[in-house]
Amino acid sequence: MVLASEDVPAAAPAVAVSPSVPPPVPAGSVRFATFNTALSRQRPGAMASALASGGWRLARAVAETVQRVRPDVLLVNEFDHDPTGRALELFVREYLERGWNGSEGVEFPHVFTAPVNTGVASGQDLDGDGRVVVEPGSDAYAGDAFGFGRFPGQYGMAVLSRYPLDAERARTFRLLPRAAMPGALVPVDPASGEPFLSPRAWAAARLSSKSHWDLPVDTGWGRPVHLLASHPTPPAFDGPERRNVLRNHDEIRFWADYLTPGADGYVRDDAGTAGGLAPDAPFVLAGDLNADPRNGSSLPGAIDRLLAHPRVADPLPHSQGGRGRAGSAAGAPGHGDAFTEDTPPGHLRVDYVLPSRDLAVGDRGVFWPAPDDPLARLAGAGPPFPVSDHRLVWVDVSR
Structure with missing residues (x-):
């Protein structure tokens, strides 16, 4: 693959100690993290080809970010699903296991991925444009797919x-019909007052735009910790x-x-x-x-349903860069510290x-990282962004 000029690896010196780098995971704790990497490409196989080059600057920056934080369990969003597993293998071997700019490579001997709804043809008019594109x-085509995607697996x-x-005990909910959810919010054409989707289209529509996963993780605590992973539609x-x-x-x-x-x-x-989590x-x-609890375009209360759930703890993670980038947009104390998406002028926690x-x-x-941080090059202002418009979020948990 011929790399575009912006993908040519940029040399960077080893950095001094950065306040953005967390301390090592304490004994008995497990560091869970999520990162929307923005590695998805616009054509099937393009992500694997870019990874195979070994010189994809974006993937290197993503890998270095992961190496700086060193999570034990990491969910990556916007990583195209490759049924052969080649793309994931390349990312782990050629990027994560190789140290970048003074960071130490990180090994993840266990991986999991599964098909997603993005880019899978529905055979129905799901975007309401009066035609079915297959x-x-x-x-x-992406608008009529079960989840928005130009090819199967995009944004996996x-x-x-x-x-x-x-x-073997993982549960996936990719096929669950949206109509199965009691009280699902049915889109309505405000001009006519009629349902936006035909009865056939609504019956075919799936709840998950990518998938919802319940993946047990054996942390050695005597019982698994269930990683509940998803990436709802914007x-x-x-x-x-x-x-x-x-x-x-x-x-x-x-x-x-x-x-x-x-x-x-x-x-x-x-x-x-059938059934939910024990x-x-x-x-x-x-x-x-x-979905942000205070700003953005999500339905009011959408994320609050989780944040206020009696079984859920909200750690309110923080960063100096998010606080400084958002400035007065932070709103209530502590909220700006937890911002994870750099979307001027709003800045969102998503x-x-x-x-x-x-x-x-x-x-x-x-x-x-804040602008004066030695690792500020891994965040930066955009667009375009040196890594992603999202930030890696991590939390250490123990029994």
């Missing part, structure tokens, strides 16, 4: 871990019917129902098993949820690591 590659997810992952890029705003709300609501006995009656995973099971809920209340929360943070 040929991949265009935005028109993967989990990397130092601890064993119980893939509450944008729609019309007055607000179909993506409403879907974002319902994708987040799914987790609240999954954690609430009595509200999980409709929940059925892709293998046909009431006594520890978990960490993570991902780019695309990426979350939320442990269950039966886990003890230790250190936590958002990797967002």
Whole structure:
């Protein structure tokens, strides 16, 4: 692959000690993290080809960011799903395991990935433009896919871990119909007052824009910690019917129902098993949820349903870079510290690591170096951004 000029590796010296680098994980604790890497490309196979070059500057910067934080369990969003596993293998071997700019390589011997809804043809008119597009590659096709994507697997997810992952007991909810959720928010054409989607299209629509995963992690604590991973659709890029705003709300609501006995009656995973998470099971809920509790375009209260859930703890991670970048936009004390997406002029908290209340929360943070930080080059102002417009979020938890 011929690299574009902006992808040519830039030399950078080893850095001095940075206040953005967290201390080592304490004994008995596990560091969970989520990172929307923005590594997805516009064509099938393009991400794997770029990774194979060994010189993809964006992937190097993503890898260095991970190496600086050194999580034990990492969810990556916007990482194209490759059924062969080649892309994930390349990323781990050629980027994460190789140190960059003075950082030390990190090994993740356990990985998990699975198909997602993005770019999978639905055969229905899901974007309401009056036609059904079944040929991949265009935005028109992406709009009719089960999740917005120009090809199957675009904007996928993967989990990397130092601890064993119980893939055999993993539950995925990619196929769950949106209509199965009682009280799902149905988009309506405000001009006519009629449902935006035809009955056939609504019946075909799936709840998850990518997928929802319940992945048990063997932390050595005698019982697994369930990583609840997802990446709901952005509450944008729609019309007055607000179909993506409403879907974002319902994708987040799914987790609240999954954690609430009595509200999980409709929940059925892709293998046909019914029900939510056991009431006594520890978990960490993570991902780019695309909803800020105070700002942005998500439906009011969408993320609050999780943040206020009786089983969920909100660690409120912090960063000096987020606080300084947002300035007076921070609003209530502590909120600006937790910002994770650099979207001028708003600046949003949309990426979350939320442990269950039966886990003890230790250190936590958002990797967002301030402008005078030696690692500021891994954040920077954009667009374009040197890594991603999102920031890696991490939380240390213990029994």
